[in-house]
Amino acid sequence: MKTLDQIISERRSVRAFDKDRPVPEEHIRAIVEAARLAPSACNSQTWRFIAVTRSEVIEKICKTAMRPVIPNKWLSQAPLLMVGCARLDIVANRIGARVTGTEYYQIDMGIAMEHMVLKATELGLGTCWIGWFAEEKVKAILDIPRGVKVPALLAVGYPADAAPAGRSRKSMEKILFSETWGNPFTFSE
Numbered sequence: 001m002k003t004l005d006q007i008i009s010e011r012r013s014v015r016a017f018d019k020d021r022p023v024p025e026e027h028i029r030a031i032v033e034a035a036r037l038a039p040s041a042c043n044s045q046t047w048r049f050i051a052v053t054r055s056e057v058i059e060k061i062c063k064t065a066m067r068p069v070i071p072n073k074w075l076s077q078a079p080l081l082m083v084g085c086a087r088l089d090i091v092a093n094r095i096g097a098r099v100t101g102t103e104y105y106q107i108d109m110g111i112a113m114e115h116m117v118l119k120a121t122e123l124g125l126g127t128c129w130i131g132w133f134a135e136e137k138v139k140a141i142l143d144i145p146r147g148v149k150v151p152a153l154l155a156v157g158y159p160a161d162a163a164p165a166g167r168s169r170k171s172m173e174k175i176l177f178s179e180t181w182g183n184p185f186t187f188s189e
């Protein structure tokens with residue numbers, strides 16, 4: 001059993017999948033269960049997910065709904081596309097957003113989908129978030145109604161290659177302050 005530390009450090013964005021190896025249904029269930037247990041503002045659970053496994057649909061999304069410059073062509077090889085949908089008709093979220101200016105559904109979706117990512121990593125699957133797409137096109141292809149947002153997609157599958165090199169990260173000193181903005185946090189040991 002992998003530890004959480006192992007899963008977090010093992011995870012990479014995977015952009016090359018074994019197209020002929022589908023994601024078993026029990027793994028789809030497990031990653032959605034991980035999302036289902038995520039926290040959400042007012043426990044509103046705005047999320048809904050569409051598991052797209054039909055290769056012709058994934059291909060259509062890849063060909064017609066990606067944006068230029070980063071066209072995410074590798075997506076056509078993914079055996080599973082999890083489409084993250086958020087219902088906007090949750091009253092608590094709407095009132096909350098009006099008062100604070102925070103779109104809570106975006107936070108909720110991010111947490112739930114990262115739960116999926118970590119569970120998928122534990123199961124030996126690769127994932128890649130996709131945020132660079134034309135939402136209206138995805139909605140049209142999948143019959144997603146008005147009043148539902150699609151903030152992100154998640155490609156899932158067995159990696160085709162060895163783990164891609166990890167991206168560099170900012171140092172702890174750069175991202176952690178102590179007590180007030182900009183004040184360096186110094187660890188005692």
Ligand SMILES: Cc1cc2nc3c(=O)[nH]c(=O)nc-3n(C[C@H](O)[C@H](O)[C@H](O)COP(=O)(O)O)c2cc1C
Pocket residue numbers: 011012013014015070072128129130131132133152165166167
């Ligand atoms: C919200 C979000 C949207 C992203 N959108 C894309 C995308 O459209 N295409 C892509 O190739 N990677 C996308 N990524 C993956 C990031 O590029 C990747 O997480 C980052 O470069 C760090 O690399 P790592 O995930 O391997 O650690 C996205 C990641 C997040 C969190």
